[in-house]
Amino acid sequence: MPPHSLLLCLLFLTPASASYTKDGFTYDGFSNGVLRLDGVASIASRALMLTDGVARSVGRAFFGGRFDSISSFSTTFVFVITPPYSDLSAYGLAFTISATTDSLLDALPSQYMGMFNRENVGNVTNRLFAVELDTSQSTEFGDINDNHVGIDVNTLVSINSTPAGYYKPDGTFSDLLLISGKPMQVWVDYDDSSHQVNVSLAPYLEHKPQNPLLSSTVNLTSVLPSSVYVGFASATGTLRSIHRIIGWSFNPNGEAKPLNYSVLSEVIQDVRRDGQSRSHIPKGVLVPVVILSVFITIVIIIALYVYMKKARKSSDWEIDCGSSSFTYKDLAAATNNFSDRMLLGRGGFGKVYKGVLQTSKQNVAIKRVSPESKQGMKEFIAEITILGHLRHRNLVQLLGYSRHKSELLLVYDYMPNGSLDRVLHGQRKQTIDWVQRFNIIKGIASGLCYLHEDWEKVVIHRDIKASNVLLDNEMNGRLGDFGLARLHNHGTDAHTTHLAGTWGYIAPELARLGRATKATDVFAFGVFMLEVACGRRPIQVNDSAGEPVLLTDWVVDAWESGSILRTVDPKLEDYVSEEAELVLKLGLLCSHPVQSARPCMRLVMQYLVKDVLLPDFQPSFLSLTSRDEEFGQHILSCPSVATTITGLSGGR
Numbered sequence: 001m002p003p004h005s006l007l008l009c010l011l012f013l014t015p016a017s018a019s020y021t022k023d024g025f026t027y028d029g030f031s032n033g034v035l036r037l038d039g040v041a042s043i044a045s046r047a048l049m050l051t052d053g054v055a056r057s058v059g060r061a062f063f064g065g066r067f068d069s070i071s072s073f074s075t076t077f078v079f080v081i082t083p084p085y086s087d088l089s090a091y092g093l094a095f096t097i098s099a100t101t102d103s104l105l106d107a108l109p110s111q112y113m114g115m116f117n118r119e120n121v122g123n124v125t126n127r128l129f130a131v132e133l134d135t136s137q138s139t140e141f142g143d144i145n146d147n148h149v150g151i152d153v154n155t156l157v158s159i160n161s162t163p164a165g166y167y168k169p170d171g172t173f174s175d176l177l178l179i180s181g182k183p184m185q186v187w188v189d190y191d192d193s194s195h196q197v198n199v200s201l202a203p204y205l206e207h208k209p210q211n212p213l214l215s216s217t218v219n220l221t222s223v224l225p226s227s228v229y230v231g232f233a234s235a236t237g238t239l240r241s242i243h244r245i246i247g248w249s250f251n252p253n254g255e256a257k258p259l260n261y262s263v264l265s266e267v268i269q270d271v272r273r274d275g276q277s278r279s280h281i282p283k284g285v286l287v288p289v290v291i292l293s294v295f296i297t298i299v300i301i302i303a304l305y306v307y308m309k310k311a312r313k314s315s316d317w318e319i320d321c322g323s324s325s326f327t328y329k330d331l332a333a334a335t336n337n338f339s340d341r342m343l344l345g346r347g348g349f350g351k352v353y354k355g356v357l358q359t360s361k362q363n364v365a366i367k368r369v370s371p372e373s374k375q376g377m378k379e380f381i382a383e384i385t386i387l388g389h390l391r392h393r394n395l396v397q398l399l400g401y402s403r404h405k406s407e408l409l410l411v412y413d414y415m416p417n418g419s420l421d422r423v424l425h426g427q428r429k430q431t432i433d434w435v436q437r438f439n440i441i442k443g444i445a446s447g448l449c450y451l452h453e454d455w456e457k458v459v460i461h462r463d464i465k466a467s468n469v470l471l472d473n474e475m476n477g478r479l480g481d482f483g484l485a486r487l488h489n490h491g492t493d494a495h496t497t498h499l500a501g502t503w504g505y506i507a508p509e510l511a512r513l514g515r516a517t518k519a520t521d522v523f524a525f526g527v528f529m530l531e532v533a534c535g536r537r538p539i540q541v542n543d544s545a546g547e548p549v550l551l552t553d554w555v556v557d558a559w560e561s562g563s564i565l566r567t568v569d570p571k572l573e574d575y576v577s578e579e580a581e582l583v584l585k586l587g588l589l590c591s592h593p594v595q596s597a598r599p600c601m602r603l604v605m606q607y608l609v610k611d612v613l614l615p616d617f618q619p620s621f622l623s624l625t626s627r628d629e630e631f632g633q634h635i636l637s638c639p640s641v642a643t644t645i646t647g648l649s650g651g652r
């Protein structure tokens with residue numbers, strides 16, 4: 001597969017805050033759409049927020065394009081670590097150069113720093129170079145503080161590391177505390193001929209130190225392949241730290257361009273303003289130690305008291321969902337006592353309300369579930385346990401739950417822009433443009449890939465459809481309502497509600513055998529892609545004949561008659577035809593009637609970000625059944641790259 005050229009990547013770029021040439025790129029603050037974000041990473045207040053204050057999470061960000069040759073590279077970036085407590089934080093962040101963005105997908109939080117997992121740590125096939133800023137160390141007694149900078153090759157045991165600090169111009173060494181909450185700058189320089197890599201650190205706005213903090217010899221030619229991705233990985237442990245990058249400059253073959261500090265200072269101010277609500281004891285304020293410790297003691301006593309009271313109240317029924325629990329009173333207050341005016345909708349499980357949490361003024365959606373049987377409740381709790389531990393920017397986040405008598409209240413992020421279904425098929429004239437649609441498709445693919453491949457367990461969503469995709473305030477798609485399919489099995493009106501909403505997304509083998517698999521999710525996702533591109537429902541009644549027509553058949557027909565792009569939503573005034581064609585063909589491939597012909601979500605992601613070219617195939621491929629003899633030889637296997645399919649169409 002030919003590597004996509006850097007030119008292609010230029011298409012992704014929105015040059016608002018980034019400039020990109022063959023000499024690399026510079027970000028003075030960040031904006032959406034330029035980076036590949038993964039895990040909990042997001043862009044907030046123009047900063048790249050790698051982790052967002054959630055425990056045991058991983059966040060990563062890569063520059064959108066791959067570099068086909070890096071030699072004597074140089075990079076510099078400004079970061080801020082906001083610790084949850086003034087003297088405790090975990091785990092840190094790392095600048096990474098890696099062979100793929102994939103190998104990092106199974107990475108774990110905590111001491112694995114979002115770069116490795118238990119199996120692959122130390123394996124030379126990782127092909128990963130990193131400079132880590134480590135704030136925590138995992139010991140048998142738990143996580144303890146650490147404060148070092150290290151150079152890592154394929155593993156977490158650094159080939160060279162040293163406590164954080166910098167050499168001042170007069171040659172004296174000064175310590176730096178990574179978790180001070182203050183911005184700092186890092187420089188990494190590599191010389192291709194001497195294989196020397198230098199790492200320097202300094203407080204923000206200080207000059208680059210003359211003497212590097214760390215220097216090592218690594219033959220990166222032997223560690224890395226010729227094509228690489230550059231980015232950051234970050235992880236939290238039990239502590240809810242926030243790791244942010246404020247600015248970043250990279251040059252694959254020379255000195256990185258300087259950052260624009262006047263812009264960065266603005267971003268830092270925004271971030272500070274943003275973080276003011278989060279508790280942060282300002283340093284430099286002289287507080288007598290005695291008063292402080294008395295205060296801490298009182299807080300601990302109160303916390304213990306509250307905790308024990310709560311523990312006693314709910315010990316028979318505590319759900320480990322990784323999220324906090326709310327009191328029924330809080331939620332009743334948030335919804336005006338579950339007033340009908342706050343009702344957002346209802347489903348087979350109960351009702352959904354909009355709420356405003358009194359303390360934080362945060363908008364939330366509250367789902368009120370009252371399952372009939374004990375059995376149903378048990379199943380549901382299992383679902384919450386999974387959902388509460390899932391963190392991904394394209395999933396609707398479960399914030400917590402509350403139990404009230406036999407009732408269960410689930411608290412989610414509120415999604416101000418409602419469901420995609422309404423936007424696509426609603427009465428409103430205004431629709432979303434192609435860039436937003438393509439972005440939503442990529443987002444949901446990434447969320448589903450996380451559910452299928454990246455989390456410690458496989459989560460089959462079972463109910464992917466436009467009405468289960470909600471839009472946040474930036475019009476990012478977030479997959480919601482999962483586990484409902486399972487819940488429906490135990491609910492009262494399971495059959496009617498389920499079938500009504502989902503018919504058209506059901507894979508043939510699911511209808512035949514009733515077994516949900518990753519491939520049935522992929523099928524539904526394929527239909528979803530077509531729905532977003534065409535603005536048509538999965539099953540639409542044909543105007544002339546009054547016959548129901550499957551969206552997939554309709555698109556295949558158009559393709560066979562010579563113009564697949566004819567099916568693109570006529571409401572779209574403008575679209576990128578190359579992307580629309582990719583979405584339509586990939587949608588058809590995903591909803592292939594034969595299960596084994598569908599790609600896995602990881603591969604779908606690679607097609608969508610144009611990492612891997614979609615194989616050339618003809619519409620006739622879509623009507624092959626597993627009984628067709630030739631078919632057997634041409635199935636797309638995953639995770640290996642799909643190339644076999646080209647055989648069918650005589651190659652490109």
Ligand SMILES: *[C@@H]1O[C@H](CO)[C@@H](O)[C@H](O)[C@H]1NC(C)=O
Nearest residue numbers: 119120121122123124125126
């Ligand atoms: C390293 O990874 C490769 C590919 O994943 C695997 O085949 C190999 O067994 C691993 N080696 C070790 C020592 O784990």
Ligand SMILES: *[C@@H]1O[C@H](CO)[C@@H](O)[C@H](O)[C@H]1NC(C)=O
Nearest residue numbers: 189190191196198210211212
């Ligand atoms: C690393 O630092 C040393 C000492 O300042 C310097 O001589 C060398 O050129 C530097 N190497 C790189 C790649 O910047």
Ligand SMILES: *[C@@H]1O[C@H](CO)[C@@H](O)[C@H](O)[C@H]1NC(C)=O
Nearest residue numbers: 193194195219220221222223
């Ligand atoms: C660095 O690694 C490359 C590839 O393995 C090798 O060809 C080259 O000789 C190495 N350079 C040195 C100085 O060891």
Ligand SMILES: *[C@@H]1O[C@H](CO)[C@@H](O)[C@H](O)[C@H]1NC(C)=O
Nearest residue numbers: 028258259260261262263264
């Ligand atoms: C930094 O950015 C500001 C605002 O965009 C611009 O006016 C200024 O010229 C830039 N400074 C440098 C040194 O590029």
